[in-house]
Amino acid sequence: MHPHGATGPLVAALDIGGTKIAGALIDTEGRPVVRSLRPTPPGGDGETVMRAVAEAVAELRAAPQWSAVVAVGIGSAGPVDALHGTVSPVNVPGWRDFPLVPRVGEAAGGLPVVLTGDGVAMTAAEHWQGAARGYDNALCMVVSTGVGGGLVLGGALLPGPTGNAGHIGHISVDLDGDLCPCGSRGCVERIASGPNIARRALESGWLPPAGTEPTAAAVAESARGGDPLAVASFDRAAQALAAGIAATATLVEINVAVIGGGVAGAGPVLFDPLRDHLSRYATLSFAAGVEVVPAKLGTDAGLVGAAAAAAQGLGLSGFVAG
Structure with missing residues (x-):
């Protein structure tokens, strides 16, 4: 028996982003x-930055x-090169x-280390323990400061x-649209990320409620109150x-799209028009009817997913979605 009721092996997980470096030991229940x-x-x-990572480890x-602990999984903001x-x-x-x-491997005493992008990590988490559980073909997305994602295909x-x-954040959906910092034009992220939702609202003349910062959350609050510019x-x-x-569903055939990240917290203000627009874009029989659901795992998705992705990459039993 392991202490604190944990059963079986553990995977050490790191979730590395621009504001925080989170670490955890994840058990086979996630x-x-x-x-x-x-x-x-x-x-x-x-x-x-590496010193902060080494301290967390x-x-x-x-x-x-x-x-x-049998392995280390890292989910990092990208681009990554696994x-x-x-x-x-x-x-x-x-x-x-x-x-x-190699640096994390050193810090962890030579255990095997598996690296994935944070969008892929969130996807692994939602498929193992969250909203994509039980689906063999899924797209999972994080919509926050950026827009990331990952795919589950054939289970x-x-x-x-x-x-x-x-x-998916850097698929172009507006051919002659705004230049994106990635170098392309009209990317999903350039239109749908939190900062871009706020920017567009401000440019159209929207004003945040008195005393609040002009964030996507404030735009969502105004939209709930019926402000047409926020809506x-x-x-x-x-x-x-x-x-x-729709492009993803047409390309690879998915049954569900899971959406997490801060912007998904807007709820129906985002999900209602999203489902409405999807019915107009995903029209072929095999692409129509994709379910759109909110993510379940919240802030732990990166850690849980880094562990799941490492376990799948190394073929460890117990950590992979059944």
Whole structure:
């Protein structure tokens, strides 16, 4: 028996983003049994950020349950390169082709390490323990500061060769649309991310309620109150998401689209127009009827998914969706 009722092996998981570095030991039920958390050093050079990661790992290693850990899974903001074990996250400027996998392997005492993008990690989590559970073909999306995603096809996570497959945020849905920071035009992310929902509302003349910051959450609040400018900005985001989901359904055949991230917290303000637009874009018999549902796992999705993706990549039993 392992302490604290954890049964069987554990996977150490890291969820690395622009604001925080979260760590946990995840059991075969998808529960975090030990946690660690560090802020991502803002504007830090590569070694400074790595030091915070190493501290998070050291804190996990100090737990008595560490003896049951068989692998380490990392879900990182992208782009990631799982082939070479490197990361170049847009929001961690100090890391460009940073050799994260060997460095985490060192910090973790030589355990096997599996790296995936954060969208793929969230997808692994939702398929194993969340809203995509029981579906063999699913698209999962994170709509927040950026728009990421991942795919489950034929019952298995599809990370792609470098760990970035399913990155729906950078499908172009507006051919001559705004230039996206990625270099393309009219990307889903450029239209549907939280900051872009707020930007578009402000540009149209929307004003946030007195004393609140002009965020997507504030736009959602106004939209719930019937403000037509706020409603229009969410409708445009919903249209972009619908076009991306329809393209995906047409390309690979999915049964469900799971949407998480802060913007999904807007609820019906996003989901109602999204389902409406989807019925107009996904029209072929095999693409129509894709269910659109909110994600279930919230802030732990990155950790749970990093563990699940590592377990699938290494063929560990007990951690993979049945």
